[in-house]
Amino acid sequence: MTTLRTEGLSYGTGEGRHLVDAVDLTAADGETVGLVGPNGSGKTTLLRCVYGTLRPTHGRVLLDGDDLATLPVKARAQRIATVPQDGHAGFELTVGQVVAMGRAPHKRFWEADGAADTALVTEALARVGITALEPRTFASLSGGERQRALVARALVQQPSLVVLDEPTNHLDIRYQLEILSLVRELGTTNLLALHDLNLAAYYCDRLYVLKDGRVVASGTPEEVLTAELLGEVYGVAAEVSAHPKTGAPTVVYLPEGPGGRTLLT
C-alpha cells in the first residue's frame, strides 16, 4: 500500500550547484528500487531528501500522497526507516538497546518499552540472525553484524518504506548478499543506493541511474544496464549479458589501454 513518489525533486547548494536536479522517481508498493551512479552523482543527497534530514530546495517527496515536508519528524519516522551508510552508536550501547530504538517513533518520549516492544525486538533480532549478539556492545560488532542490527532496528520501526544508503559498503561479499536478500524479504517498499551494478541488477526490481544529480535512465535492470549507458555514465567500456544461471544482467568491465591482460579475440 505504500508508494513513494518524488516530483521534480531538487537539492541545491547556496552557490547554485544542484546536487539533485529535478528527479521524478516512483517506488510502487513492495518494490525494491535501486539508485546507481558514479560517486558524487547525488545518490546520498537524494536519499537524505527522502528520509528527511535534508529539505529539498524544489519539488516534493510524497509518501502515499502525503507531502513529507508537512509531516512532523516523528510521524515521518513512523513510516520511513533508514539504514545509514555507517551506523554508529556512542557510549557502548548494547545491540539490544540500539535495535529497541526503532520503537522510539511509536512512543511518547517518557514512555518505557512494554512487553510487546520487547517481543518485536526479539523477533527482529532472530529474523536477521543476530539473537546471540543482543547483549554485546554495538561498537564491538563487525561491519556485517552492525548492518544486520540496523536492519533489525528498521524492522522494529515497522515502517512502510525502508531507505538504505549503500548497505553493502565495506562488507565481505557473503554479507553483501545476505543483507540484500534480507532487505528483499522485508516485504516493505525499499529504496536503496548501491555501488555494485551486478548486485543492483540481481536484487532490484527497477533501477534509476543518476549522473550529476539527474536521472539519465530508469527501468528494469535489463532495460537500464546496457553497454552504451555504462560508457556514457561511468566512462567505461563494459559488456552486459544475461547471466546463464540467474538471468540477471551481468556487467563485465573491459579494460582499455595498456596495463591489463590482453583481451582474447
Add this chain to the structure above:
Amino acid sequence: MTCRASAPRRPLGYVLVLGGLAALLAVAVLAALALGSVRIPPGQVLDILTGRAEASPFRTIVLDVRLPRVLLGIVVGAGLAVIGTVLQALVRNQLADPFLLGVSSGASTGAVLVIVLGIGASLATTVTIPAAAFAGALLSLLLVYTLARGGGGITTNRLVLAGVAVSYVLSALTSLILVTSARADHLQEVLYWTLGGLGAARWDMLALPAITLVAGTAVLLTLARPLDLLLVGEEGATVLGLDTARFRAAVFVLASLMTGVLVAYSGAIGFVGLMVPHMARMAVGAAHRALLPVVALGGAVFLVLADLAARTLAAPQDIPVGVLTALTGGPFFLWMLRRRPEGAPA
C-alpha cells in the same frame, strides 16, 4: 536493555549497584559528620542526628556546621554528575564536563559580575547570583558548542580546545572584573568561586539547589529515551523521530540552569561530571533511565568524600574541594583521552 530495561534484564545487579551506593553514601555522610578538627564518636553523631543527645557539646558542630556542608556536597555532587552525563550525551563525547566545557566558568563570571556590581544585593544569594550564573552558563555553553561544531561534526579536539579557550577568556574576564573593582573584600569571595568549595554552606542555602537538583533530575529521567537517541548522532536521532534541534535547545537550557544554580552555591568544582558518569556507565551501561539514578548517587558519594578529604588532609587548613577534584580528575581525563581508540566518533 532499553530505557527501563536494565531493570528487567539485570534486576539484581542494578538493585545491588543502587543499594551499594546508598549504603556507601550513608557511611560517607556519617564519616563526614564525625571527622574533622574535632573528632566525634560515630555513635554520638547518630544520637545527635536522631535527637537523643540534646545536651551534647558537639550538637552545634554536627547540626549547624557539618551537616549543611555535607548536604550541600550531596546536592552539588549529584547535580554536577547528572549535568556531566547529559552534556556528554548532547555532544556525544565522554570527555565533556561542565567545568571542561567552560559552563562553570561562564556561571562564575556571571556570579562575580553580580557580586562586584552589587546588583540586587539584598536578594543576592537567593535570586541574583544564581540567575546571573545561569545566564553565564547558558551563554558559555552555546559559545563552546557553536565553536566546537563549526564546519561539520563535533570532534574531541575541537570540543576540548573550544572549552579550554572559552574557559580562559572567561577566567580572564573574571579577573578583569575583579581588579577593576575597587573593593578588596571581593577578592576572597571571588577566589571562592574560581576554586570551588563547600565551606560557606549554611542551612538557608540548601533549599534552592536541592529543589533544582530534584526537579532537574526528575525532568531528565522522563527524557531518558530522547537522551538515548542522541547517542546515535544527530541524523540517526532525526530518522528515529526526534526533533533534535528543539530537544537539544531544551536540554541546553536545563543543563545551564542546573549548573548556574549549583555553581552559585559551590563555585566551579571540576571533573565530578567527568569521572562519575564514566564509572557509572561501566557499571550499568549507557541507557539513561538506568544510568541517571546511579550517576546522582555516585556523584553525591564522590563529593562528600572529596570534601571530607579537603577538610582533613591539611587540617586545620580547609582546602577548596575543587582543588582536590582537579588533582584527581585531571589525570583521569588524561587517562580517558589516551585510551580512546583512534578515530573513534567524537
